[in-house]
Every structure is written in structure tokens, then in C-alpha cells.
């Protein structure tokens with residue numbers, strides 16, 4: 025493969041980023057190593073785990089399976105762009121917190137991106153459809169149950185909180 | 199560029215090729231990215247009624263296209279159930295066929311549907327049917343300077359019934375066994391049969407002997423039994439892999455054939 029320097033311009037979470045990359049550079053490496061964008065994680069580097077999931081021009085993709093040059097002139101959304109500037113969590117993130125949908129957190133940014141895409145798609149949200157939507161995202165900690173609950177809660181469904189997740193102190197809601 | 203650059207390769211969805219490059223299993227001198235070429239992503243009916251699907255149409259695009267759902271619902275359903283949400287947004291129907299990994303979803307189904315493969319190269323275009331396009335495990339009739347531009351699926355006669363069955367590792371994942379079947383049934387009699395095995399050596403493999411056995415028979419519960427008997431006399435080569443033994447794989451292939459036939463019979467009793 026040629027290692028010619030290729031100029032690229034990508035909108036990343038609303039900011040215009042310019043770079044020069046070799047043709048072999050993976051999008052996830054450019055985002056993380058060059059831009060220091062820590063939304064996408066690298067779990068498997070083989071397209072299996074989904075930790076690197078981002079949206080590229082509105083399409084959910086695994087950024088370890090896309091070359092940086094292929095993202096030229098596109099708009100990339102990562103999990104780092106979900107919260108407000110001051111760090112306030114968005115609704116989906118709050119539901120993840122509330123429903124204990126993460127433990128080590130490694131899969132979480134990928135899960136959040138897939139769940140965002142699923143919830144915005146207008147597809148019917150059921151236990152089964154949520155599980156299928158999350159199929160490309162692997163979590164080694166939670167057993168998925170709480171992730172599925174969090175996504176359904178974010179869709180406005182009345183989902184019981186998992187055991188132990190009941191707020192204990194006044195004002196400790198989210 | 200493919201013609202001018204020795205050792206160049208086509209990059210479609212990249213959902214296999216990028217992993218192949220990471221592992222240094224191939225070292226193309228250049229990649230020709232066809233993923234964003236609109237003319238290779240067109241889905242339209244042809245004049246003769248065939249459904250034309252551009253080679254670079256993604257699974258997600260095929261799954262959502264109303265023309266595909268109405269003309270070839272089995273193709274739309276296959277695309278909708280492939281791998282996962284992310285891979286469906288990148289992986290292409292053409293890449294799935296050009297790779298021709300024996301476990302891939304589309305080759306057996308497209309073979310059962312009599313799909314034609316339109317190829318472009320320096321000498322112009324040529325069209326091959328599945329038997330000529332798929333030349334063996336991980337190989338096709340494409341030469342290095344050719345690309346697949348479209349897959350054309352002829353219209354189905356009103357009496358055609360299709361079923362596709364597979365045993366996969368988890369939901370929507372690598373196949374241990376696949377079978378795709380199309381039967382044309384007139385007044386309760388099978389007038390023509392196409393049975394294709396996948397996830398076997400040289401996939402997709404037409405099971406011609408079983409097809410002959412089934413043709414002319416009454417479409418009733420005796421049909422799967424006749425197919426199973428014929429299956430035992432058919433030469434099918436399977437291999438051991440990390441998931442299962444060759445013998446298990448072959449047995450599972452047989453069971454997928456039976457289930458596909460049972461599904462077709464059930465379709466008939468519904469309509």
C-alpha cells in the first residue's frame with residue numbers, strides 16, 4: 025500500500041479537523057493518537073467488539089474497520105461529543121449511570137453510540153430489538169441486562185431499576 | 199487505476215479487506231475505494247424485470263430498499279440479519295460475493311435465485327451466472343483488473359418459494375452450515391428445484407442430485423425425507439475448524455436442507 029501523505033478534512037464532534045495521514049492509517053488511530061479524541065476505544069482491532077464505534081456521516085461504523093482517508097470530507101460523531109461542554113451528561117448517559125449500565129466502562133462509549141443510533145432510528149424499542157441493535161458491541165462486565173434496561177429507559181419506557189441502584193440519599197437521583 | 203497499477207486491489211466495505219491488511223495477509227500496492235461511487239450503489243429494476251443491485255450497495259441499503267423488499271424479500275431479509283448494525287452500514291453485497299468466504303451469507307442465496315454477476319474490465323463487460331462466477335473456496339472468476347459492478351436477480355415466477363436456513367455461531371454470525379432452497383410448485387407438484395449448500399468446501403454448491411430427486415414429486419411431507427435420503431448419497435466435502443468437526447458440519451448442512459424444505463411446505467399451507 026502506498027504511504028503517500030494524504031490530506032484529510034473531517035468534522036469531528038462539530039470541530040473541523042485537518043490532518044495528513046498515510047493511506048494505511050485507521051480512523052480510530054487518527055482520532056485517538058493524532059486528535060487525542062478518547063471517545064472511541066480499541067478493544068479487538070478486528071471489527072468484533074464495537075468499542076471503537078462512531079458515526080460517520082450519520083452511519084454507525086466501527087472506526088477500526090474504516091481508513092482515515094475514507095473519512096475525508098465526512099462528519100464524525102464520537103461519544104466524547106454526547107455530553108454538554110460543561111460535562112453534564114445527556115439523557116442516555118444519565119440512564120446508563122442510573123441503571124448501572126457500566127462497570128469498567130471500556131465498552132461504554134461504543135454502547136452509547138450504538139444506542140444513540142438505535143434510538144434515533146425510529147425502530148421499535150423492545151427488549152429483543154435492543155439486544156439485536158447492540159449485537160456488534162461486546163461488554164465483558166455487565167452481562168448486558170442493565171445496558172438493555174438503560175436504553176429502554178432512555179426511550180421513555182418504564183423499566184425497573186436494577187437491584188441496588190435505588191438512590192439512597194436526598195438529591196442523589198442521577 | 200486497477201489496470202494501470204500492478205498489485206492494486208478493490209476496497210469495497212473493507213469489513214474483511216481491512217482486517218486482511220492489518221494481518222499482512224495481503225499487500226496491495228494501492229487500494230481503489232469503490233465504496234462511495236454512486237453508480238455502483240444503484241438499486242433498480244432492469245428492463246427485463248430483473249432486480250439490479252450495484253455491487254457497492256451496503257447491506258443496510260439493501261435491507262431498507264423497498265424495491266428489494268418487494269421483488270426479492272429473501273435478499274432484503276438476508277441483508278437485514280447480517281452481522282451487526284455497524285458492519286451492515288459498511289459491508290457490501292458485492293464484497294460479500296467477491297470474497298466468497300464459504301461461510302458468507304449471500305453466495306448460496308444468490309445461487310439459488312439464479313443471480314447473474316455483471317463484471318467490468320479493460321475488455322468491456324461480461325455477465326456470468328453463479329455457477330461460473332463462484333469458482334471455489336474464497337475464489338471467483340474475477341481477474342485482477344476486473345470489478346464486479348452489479349448483481350442482477352431475475353424476476354421470480356409466481357409459483358416460486360424460497361427458504362434459507364442456517365446454523366450460526368450466536369445470532370447473525372459466522373455460519374456452521376447454510377442451505378438456500380428455491381422450489382417452483384405447480385398444482386402441488388415440484389416443477390423445478392434449486393438447492394444450494396453453503397459453509398461447505400467450494401461453496402456455494404448446487405446439490406444437483408437432490409434437485410433431480412425432488413423434481414416431479416408431490417410437495418408434501420415426503421419431500422424432506424426424499425431429500426435427506428438423497429443427501430446421504432451426495433458428495434459434499436466439509437472441513438474441521440475451531441467451531442466444529444467436518445462430520446458435524448455436514449450433518450448440520452443436511453438438517454438445514456430439511457428445515458428449508460419444511461419451511462417451504464409451511465409457506466404453501468399458509469397461502
Ligand SMILES: Cc1cc2nc3c(=O)[nH]c(=O)nc-3n(C[C@H](O)[C@H](O)[C@H](O)COP(=O)(O)OP(=O)(O)OC[C@H]3O[C@@H](n4cnc5c(N)ncnc54)[C@H](O)[C@@H]3O)c2cc1C
Nearest residue numbers: 071210211212213214215289290293294302303346371372
Ligand atoms: C465482526 C465481523 C463479522 C462478520 N460476519 C460475517 C458473517 O457472518 N457472514 C458474512 O457473510 N460476512 C461476515 N463478515 C464479513 C462482511 O460481511 C464483509 O463485509 C464481506 O465479507 C466483504 O464485503 P466488503 O464490502 O466489506 O468487502 P471488502 O472487505 O472491501 O473486500 C473483500 C474482498 O472482495 C474484493 N472486492 C470487494 N468488492 C469488489 C468488487 N465490486 N469487485 C471486485 N472485487 C471486490 C476486495 O478486493 C477484497 O478482496 C463479518 C465481518 C466482520 C467484521
Ligand code: FES
Nearest residue numbers: 067068069074088
Ligand atoms: S476495536 Fe473496533 S470493533 Fe473492536
Ligand code: FES
Nearest residue numbers: 127129163164165
Ligand atoms: S463495562 Fe466493562 S466491558 Fe462493558
